[in-house]
Amino acid sequence: MSEIILIAAIAQTNGVIGDRGQLPWSIPEDLKRFRQLTLHHTVIMGRKTWEFDLRKRPLPDRRNIIISSQSLQAEGVEFVRSLSQALECTDAKRFIIGGASIYRQALDVVDRMELTIVEGNYSGDVFFCEWRDRLSDFELLNLDQQDGYRFETYQRLVPT
Numbered sequence: 001m002s003e004i005i006l007i008a009a010i011a012q013t014n015g016v017i018g019d020r021g022q023l024p025w026s027i028p029e030d031l032k033r034f035r036q037l038t039l040h041h042t043v044i045m046g047r048k049t050w051e052f053d054l055r056k057r058p059l060p061d062r063r064n065i066i067i068s069s070q071s072l073q074a075e076g077v078e079f080v081r082s083l084s085q086a087l088e089c090t091d092a093k094r095f096i097i098g099g100a101s102i103y104r105q106a107l108d109v110v111d112r113m114e115l116t117i118v119e120g121n122y123s124g125d126v127f128f129c130e131w132r133d134r135l136s137d138f139e140l141l142n143l144d145q146q147d148g149y150r151f152e153t154y155q156r157l158v159p160t
């Protein structure tokens with residue numbers, strides 16, 4: 001079965017996900033979990049996440065697909081022109097790894113969301129989309145409370 005999974009870390013208070021092209025926090029356990037979940041699967045990202053967060057270095061041992069309207073090329077990654085083109089690949093697990101513009105476009109099509117909700121106040125310049133309005137489309141499958149953050153897994157409800 002093929003699955004589309006959104007994975008994001010979000011500030012609980014204001015929905016911040018980025019600050020000047022970087023994560024506003026440092027949570028090694030979150031990065032470890034990100035790696036464990038995405039390893040050997042496909043990661044799909046926007047051009048800015050590729051350029052500023054990844055500094056144009058592909059995530060190793062994963063298929064890296066980057067969405068851009070520009071004609072770009074780089075070793076070890078694939079460029080596509082839209083999210084729907086990125087999702088044409090039929091790999092078993094396709095992770096939507098950001099940033100904000102790609103999350104917004106993907107919310108309608110994701111089967112699962114792996115969210116890290118970060119407690120405390122963080123300032124930033126990029127925000128996650130209004131996902132809480134859409135939570136009736138999903139059920140909370142798992143909640144794992146940690147010190148200062150928690151992992152939440154949501155599965156899209158199948159209409160009956």
Ligand SMILES: NC(=O)c1ccc[n+]([C@@H]2O[C@H](COP(=O)([O-])OP(=O)(O)OC[C@H]3O[C@@H](n4cnc5c(N)ncnc54)[C@H](OP(=O)(O)O)[C@@H]3O)[C@@H](O)[C@H]2O)c1
Nearest residue numbers: 008009017018021022046047048049068069098099100101
């Ligand atoms: N907290 C988290 O979990 C997390 C995860 C990832 C990223 N982030 C943060 O998110 C921020 C970046 O997000 P962002 O929204 O500014 O940028 P982004 O989504 O990473 O990239 C935006 C770019 O993607 C391309 N794009 C998006 N939609 C497209 C479409 N439909 N067709 C063609 N190209 C399209 C465009 O590239 P072109 O301009 O080249 O056409 C656009 O400028 C950073 O601060 C980063 O740290 C946070």
